[in-house]
Each structure stands twice: as C-alpha cells, then as structure tokens.
Amino acid sequence: MTRTVQLEPQVTRVLAPNPSGMTLDGTNTYLVGEPGSGEVVIVDPGPDDARHLSAVEEALRARDARCVAVLVTHFHGDHAEAAEPWGTRFGATVAAADRRVAGPHGRLLEAGERLRMAGVVLDVVPTPGHTADHLAFRLPSGAVLVGDHVLGRGTSVVTSPEGDLVAYLASLRRVHGLGPSALYCGHGPELTQDPTAVLDFYLAHRAWREEQLLAALAGGAATVDEILAVVYAAVPRELWPAAAQSTRATLAKLTAEERVRPRPDDGFVLA
Numbered sequence: 001m002t003r004t005v006q007l008e009p010q011v012t013r014v015l016a017p018n019p020s021g022m023t024l025d026g027t028n029t030y031l032v033g034e035p036g037s038g039e040v041v042i043v044d045p046g047p048d049d050a051r052h053l054s055a056v057e058e059a060l061r062a063r064d065a066r067c068v069a070v071l072v073t074h075f076h077g078d079h080a081e082a083a084e085p086w087g088t089r090f091g092a093t094v095a096a097a098d099r100r101v102a103g104p105h106g107r108l109l110e111a112g113e114r115l116r117m118a119g120v121v122l123d124v125v126p127t128p129g130h131t132a133d134h135l136a137f138r139l140p141s142g143a144v145l146v147g148d149h150v151l152g153r154g155t156s157v158v159t160s161p162e163g164d165l166v167a168y169l170a171s172l173r174r175v176h177g178l179g180p181s182a183l184y185c186g187h188g189p190e191l192t193q194d195p196t197a198v199l200d201f202y203l204a205h206r207a208w209r210e211e212q213l214l215a216a217l218a219g220g221a222a223t224v225d226e227i228l229a230v231v232y233a234a235v236p237r238e239l240w241p242a243a244a245q246s247t248r249a250t251l252a253k254l255t256a257e258e259r260v261r262p263r264p265d266d267g268f269v270l271a
C-alpha cells in the first residue's frame, strides 16, 4: 500500500510502519479537514513511532494545516498509542470513548454526537463489538472511518472477554444502515466498490462461523482448542490466538442464547 494517499478532498490516509499478521499492512491514520481551513483532525494516530510522526507531519504540511484534535476509534495500542503524545505535541484535544485513551484532560465522546471540527461535520457512530469502546466516524461524503470494526482484507476479530458478538453484529447492521459511500478501515485498503456488500459478507461470515462451531460441537469437539482445530483448520496458525478470541465470543453468544452449555471442565456441549 502507498504510504500517503489523498482519498477525497477532505481525507488523507497515512500508513504507519507497523505491519503484522494482525495489523495487515500497518495502521491507517487519517487526516480529515476541509481544504483551505488550515486545520485537520487526526483519526487513529497509531503507534508512537518517529517515522510515522514525520510522515504525518509531512502530510500536514502538504495540506497546509495544523492538527486541532486527535480522535481514536478504540483503545488498542496500534490505534491509540500516539494519542496523548501527539495531542501534547500538536496542542490538540484528544477525544475517545475511553478515559484510558482520552487521558485526564481529554474529551470523552458520546454515541450519536456530532462534531464540528476542521471545517467538517463528523458523526460519532457507536460500533461496540471488536472492543466495548469502539467508535466509527461518519464523514460528510458518506464515507465511514471504521477502525477495526471492518478491515480492508479478511475479517475482524471480536476480542474476548471484552468484545461482544451480539453488539458486534448490531454494529455491523448500524453501519450498513448508514448506507456508507466507502469504508476507510483501520488496516488494509479502503473499501470503495460496494461497502454494504462487504458488511453483508461480514454478517454472513459470522453466521457461517457460528454454524461451523455448532457442527464441531455436534462432532464431539468440546474445548476451544478442539473447536479451533476443526473450524480454523485452513487458517494460518499465527492467527489462531485471534481466532480463539472470536470463538470464545461466539460461545458466549450461544451460551446466552441457551444453545450451548458450558461444562465444568472448560468445555462446551450443545444444549
């Protein structure tokens, strides 16, 4: 992926140099602002990395803008680590749903809030599921900055125990309902072709994994490791710790629905 790209007049993406199995090409940091306003908002500063900072500062110079606020989609370090240091460096407000990210002097964002910053209107869209504090930001163009709710390739992880699959599915439907013109993801390329089809795929993918999990239990698998060996047999091993989290989140959903029952020995059986 190209490191710095202008996606639309109001949005520049800067890719951080932190690629991995979980972060794909690295974390996408977004600069959002009306051209000529002299201001931008940074969404998901990413890792506190000198090379990344200088790439972002170069993008600020190219836009002839200063950073007036740092918004963060969720507390994971690959999105939030630079929030406080960059907020201090730029003299910008740090804003997030979680006090751990916003810091003692930052601003706590609320679901449904409408932000007017850097000459643009940003709608704060609650998207819990990947984590409890997860937010997305809808732009005037109809594009949605989705953080880790949806990735540019593959699928996202519902973390466990913090994540919540029921909330995650509701969040997918919420973003779907916005009829987004594009999804600008926390990792991987932007999804501009048919964003609602991607959201439909995500919903179908979760339903498919749930069916596979139920079939694995019916086949005699009981523990998370046994379920992984069946359901994620085709997925590289390095992604199994993440798959285990999504599996636990699915088991929690099915347990709440009384479709599976936990056993005293850490395993699960069909109810």
Ligand SMILES: [Zn+2]
Binding pocket: 023, 076, 078, 079, 148, 186, 187
């Ligand atoms: Zn991430």
